[in-house]
Amino acid sequence: MTIAQPSNPERDPGNWQGTFIEQLAAIGDAMGLSRTVTRLLAWLVVCDPPYQSARQLQAGLQLSAGSVSTGVNALVHGGFVRRLALPGDRHRYYEIGPDGWRRLLAGQLQVVGEIRRIADQAMEAAGPGADRRLVDMGRFYARCEPMLADLLDRVPS
Secondary structure (H helix, E strand, O other), X not given: OOOOOOOOXXXXXXXXXXXXXXXXXXXXXXXXXXXXXXXXXXXXXXOOOOOEEHHHHHHHHOOOXXXXXXXXXXXXXXXXXXXXXXXXXXXXXXXXXXXXHHHHHHHHHHHHHHHHHHHHHHHHHXXXXXXXXXXXXXXXXXXXXXXXXXXXXXXXX
């Protein structure tokens, strides 16, 4: 897969964070992920402080309030990001959860397993005359799933 580079990446070495965010967003685009969600997640990797309010996310990424709200809700729902409340502050803050990366990979493993299950069901329905492309797909995902599960098990928390 060839990843398109951002159309106008910042050349300023002092803006490495902006370049990082846009490069990850380009990968997200290539994978069919929401550009906004990918940018929000990337921002939370490099921002200072490591937790941000919705307003800070809006300002830092030049996003609308609705885009930030929708994006952080998806990230919180997926378990990648958690909400924080700071003592004496009425704002909500967001940060990458302590097991956010593990949850991200575990979610991808679930997708692989679901694709394998769908392929298995289709092969069973098709019977012995199942098309080679379907059989190849099912076998590929059947081989990948345990390897990815083993990899996730081996990565320390």
